[in-house]
Amino acid sequence: MARIIEHGAQVWTNYHKTFSCNVAQRMELANGDENSGRALLKAAAEEIQALLRRAKEEGVTVRPLGAGWSPSPINLVQQGWLVETRRLNRCFSLSAEHLAADRQGEAESLMLVQAGATVDEVYESAEELGRSLRTGGASNGQTIAGACATGTHGSAWQYGGLQDHIRAVQIVTPENVWWITPSGGLLSDRFVAETASELLADDDAFAAAQLNVGSLGFVSAMILETDPIFMVQNIQKAARIDPEHIAMLSNGNFHQFSAEFALDEEPYFLQLILNPFNPFGRKALLRFLYRRPYDASIPLPKPGAAGAGYDALTLLAEAMLSVDLLKEDVLQLAMEQAYPRNRDVDDPPAIATWGNTTEQHNPIANLFNGSVTMERSKLADAFGRILESFNEGGGGTVTTLRFVKKAAGLLAPARWDDNVVIDFDGPNLESAHRSYANVIARLDKASLEYTRHWGKTNNLDAARVALDYGDDYTRWRKAQQRIMPDPSDRQIFANEELMKLGLI
Ligand SMILES: Cc1cc2nc3c(=O)[nH]c(=O)nc-3n(C[C@H](O)[C@H](O)[C@H](O)COP(=O)(O)OP(=O)(O)OC[C@H]3O[C@@H](n4cnc5c(N)ncnc54)[C@H](O)[C@@H]3O)c2cc1C
Structure with missing residues (x-):
């Protein structure tokens, strides 16, 4: 039997300590000792549904x-129930009998x-099965x-976000337990029934749920x-770039860019961290990952040495928080010190599985994270204006360029065929908020289309969300009504921010 552990009323603060709330009850959901994946899922779904029904009766809101x-x-x-899910963390392989007859050949990949x-945990379980996320x-x-x-993404430029991997989602509402799939279906009736669910095979509901x-x-x-399973070879270095390189990236000439700074081949992953105060006068931190076949005999380097992330950079927040002068110098110093050791073309290669490219993160209080996503081909035109307006606000964060394809999901910020995501990560200074607001205002003034990350500072409201996503937003809202037809069921998931965004 799955169970709920109640921790009582308390003040809860998010990971980066940017916001707190008074919760009426903090709860943890935990698995029971059922020995098959299906039985475990059934028990968890039934427990969640009972909890949602209780919340409805008591007129309380619930936040997963x-x-x-x-x-x-x-x-x-x-004043609602905050329901932690970290202990619902099992991962399983699927066998052919769990899938619809015409999908059984896909079992190995799911x-x-x-x-x-x-x-x-997903990375690790996938690797144990000889598989990998992309x-x-x-x-x-x-x-x-x-x-x-929220559409979490990296910079593997031939993919969108993590949600692109999803082929089916199990969603519990007070009335239903759905397995939501595209209209083509995926799961066998027996699997759906054994997980106490009903099938909702609907393209829009699926694209909304992703x-x-x-x-x-x-x-x-x-x-x-x-x-x-595959591996990636990492090359990372500090190097000066110039405006022609931004044009090259804007055109998607990643191979050419790579040939100039690293290997003469197309990178799987490409990321640039820039000092916005002086992006061409100061060294940028470049990271390239190249896809390699899996070779179990290769000893894995420490994740930080093979990274697809840039966690260490968040350390610069501490350096920046107390310093107001010489920001360009301080930022550059922090960038270069915090970046994992350079690994250039001539160094011994650092090759790791995809799951070993990111490292554990230590929480750092009071960070600012904001980003804008736009069509990649607009980068060359927008780059100067973005940095100029950012600096006019006083700045205080690094600027990162990441590249992704159109991502799955009706509300995916990466909505264009090819996208650049421009991130601003650093200390939670007033100047960072001011600078981000300046960037938004400047892009709007120039009528350059862009979107913003749902999970980061975004200054969005319902009118703007409707404008940014247009028909996709309307379809998403209709799908929401299909998944939870009763408005009072939707209200259970209301919080101030989601209401402000027009998503409840
Ligand atoms: C150190 C760090 C690095 C980051 N790096 C990146 C990055 O590289 N790229 C990027 O795009 N973003 C990045 N982010 C942002 C982060 O990935 C997103 O904000 C992500 O949504 C956080 O996941 P979470 O599990 O903490 O979700 P939460 O913050 O706990 O929740 C996010 C939303 O999902 C809802 N939710 C969570 N679980 C469920 C559930 N089971 N059912 C229904 N709703 C649920 C929550 O209610 C909330 O609305 C980073 C954040 C940090 C702190």
Whole structure:
């Protein structure tokens, strides 16, 4: 039997200590000792549904919590129930009999994961099965449901976000336990029944559920598609770039860019961290990952040496918080000191599995994270204006360029065929907020289209969300009504931020 552990009323603060709330009850959901994945899922779904029904009766709101890593207030609930999912963290392989007859050949590539498994746990379980996810974010402590809920992405430029891996989502509402899949279906009737669920095979409901921002019900499990296990070779270095390089990236000439700074081949992953005060006068931190076949005999380097993330950079927050002068110098010093040791073309190669490219993260109080996503081809035109307006606000963070394809989900910020994500990460200074607001204003003035990350500082409201996502937003809202037809069921998931965003 799954169970709920109640911790009582308390003040809860998110991971980066950017927001707190007074919760009427903090609860933890934990698995029982059922010995099959299906029985475990059934027990968890039934427990969650009983909890949602109790909340409805008592007129309380419920907030499912992942790792609490979103610095935006989407994971808060005032005077409601905050339900932690970290202990619903089992991962399983699937066999052919769990799938619909015409899908059975896909069993090997699919994994069943519970919502609260961390990205790291999913990576590790996939590797044990000889499989791998294709992309991820800069770090690995988010839960898989929480990371997908906001469209967490990295810079593997041929993929969108973590939610792209999803092939089916199990969502619990007060009325139903759904397995939501595309209209083509995926699961066998028996698997659906044995997990106490009903099938909702609907393209829009599925595309809404892939990126649900925590407002489509309680996600209890997912089925993810994986690749055969592979490795990546890491090259990272500090180097000066110039405006022609920005144009090169804007055109998607990643191979050419790579040939100039690292290997003469197309990178699997490409990321640039820049000093926004002087992006061409100061060295940028470049990171390239190249896909390699799996070779079990290669000793794995420490994750930090093979990284797809940039966790160490958050350390610069501490250096920056107390210093107001010479920001350009301090920022550059912090960037270069905090970056894991350079690994250039001539150094012994650092090769790791994808799951070993990110490292554990230590929470640092009071960080600012904000980003804008736009069509990649607009980068060359927008770059100067973005940095100029950012610096006019006083700045204080680094600027990171990451590249992704159109991501899955009706509300995916990466909405164009090819996208650049421009991140601003650093200390939670007033100047960082001012600078981010300046960037937004400047892009709007120039009528350059862009979107913002659901889990980070974004200054969004319902009108703007409707404008940014247009018909996709309307379809998402209709799908929400299909998943939870009763408005009072949707209200159970209300919090101030999601109401403000027009997502409840
Ligand atoms: C150190 C660090 C590094 C990061 N790196 C990146 C990055 O590289 N790229 C990027 O895009 N983002 C990044 N982020 C942002 C982060 O990935 C997202 O904010 C992500 O959503 C956090 O996942 P979480 O499990 O902590 O979810 P939470 O913050 O706990 O929740 C996010 C939303 O999902 C909902 N939710 C969670 N679980 C469920 C569930 N089971 N059912 C229904 N709703 C649920 C919550 O209620 C909330 O609305 C980073 C954040 C940190 C702190």
